[in-house]
Amino acid sequence: MASAVAHSDALDALHREIASCRRCGETGYPIQGQPILGTLDSLSRHNPPLGRVMLIGQAPGRQEAAGGQPFMGPAGRRLFAWLERIGIDERSFRRQVYMTAVTKCYPGPSAGGHGDRLPSAAERALCRPFLDRQVRLVNPRLVILVGRLAIETFLGQVRLADAVGRSFDRAERRWLPLPHPSGASTWLNQPRHQALLTQALELLRGSGLVAGTAAAPGSTERGGLT
Numbered sequence: 768m769a770s771a772v773a774h775s776d777a778l779d780a781l782h783r784e785i786a787s788c789r790r791c792g793e794t795g796y797p798i799q800g801q802p803i804l805g806t807l808d809s810l811s812r813h814n815p816p817l818g819r820v821m822l823i824g825q826a827p828g829r830q831e832a833a834g835g836q837p838f839m840g841p842a843g844r845r846l847f848a849w850l851e852r853i854g855i856d857e858r859s860f861r862r863q864v865y866m867t868a869v870t871k872c873y874p875g876p877s878a879g880g881h882g883d884r885l886p887s888a889a890e891r892a893l894c895r896p897f898l899d900r901q902v903r904l905v906n907p908r909l910v911i912l913v914g915r916l917a918i919e920t921f922l923g924q925v926r927l928a929d930a931v932g933r934s935f936d937r938a939e940r941r942w943l944p945l946p947h948p949s950g951a952s953t954w955l956n957q958p959r960h961q962a963l964l965t966q967a968l969e970l971l972r973g974s975g976l977v978a979g980t981a982a983a984p985g986s987t988e989r990g991g992l993t
């Protein structure tokens with residue numbers, strides 16, 4: 768318990784550091800709003816959920832910047848609809864899973880006005896030390912990577928179709944890619960990509976690491992954590 772509390776305190780200290788960060792704005796990048804941080808409730812912090820599962824998206828969007836939590840907008844609704852398919856409700860997931868993003872601040876709208884701007888490589892580099900420290904402190908067994916940016920940050924250049932539906936064991940963790948749930952993405956329009964998403968969700972269910980999921984028969988052989 769002492770170690771969990773120490774980790775929780777260290778995480779709080781890191782959150783305070785991130786909350787006061789203005790590096791991107793000071794370097795001239797047009798970010799908008801404050802850093803957005805995922806939270807775990809106090810019960811989850813001192814119990815097994817801390818250190819089990821982490822979710823990393825790409826960057827907060829406009830709704831997240833306004834509401835102060837990750838995945839609050841349409842992309843979040845789609846993500847949680849996916850999770851509902853394997854029996855995980857949003858409230859339970861938010862309580863158990865530490866959610867963050869490659870960059871913590873809303874990058875602003877894209878130049879074409881369609882969707883949000885992707886954070887540049889330079890912005891990602893500025894924010895990367897925070898992300899690495901979050902991963903070290905949370906020390907998850909399973910990391911869900913949502914969207915190409917998060918996937919490439921940890922798994923390198925890989926086609927979405929070669930990543931989604933599989934899990935990767937690296938650096939003593941299991942990494943599970945999901946496509947980005949943004950409505951701007953057309954990747955899921957293809958039925959074979961929908962099948963890969965279903966496969967990825969079954970891997971998450973098979974991990975048994977998020978309460979509310981029941982391991983599907985045979986799922987351990989397909990990548991469930993034991």
Ligand code: SF4
Binds near residue numbers: 802870871
């Ligand atoms: S995106 Fe990251 S590095 Fe940039 S200002 Fe926000 S917290 Fe700081």
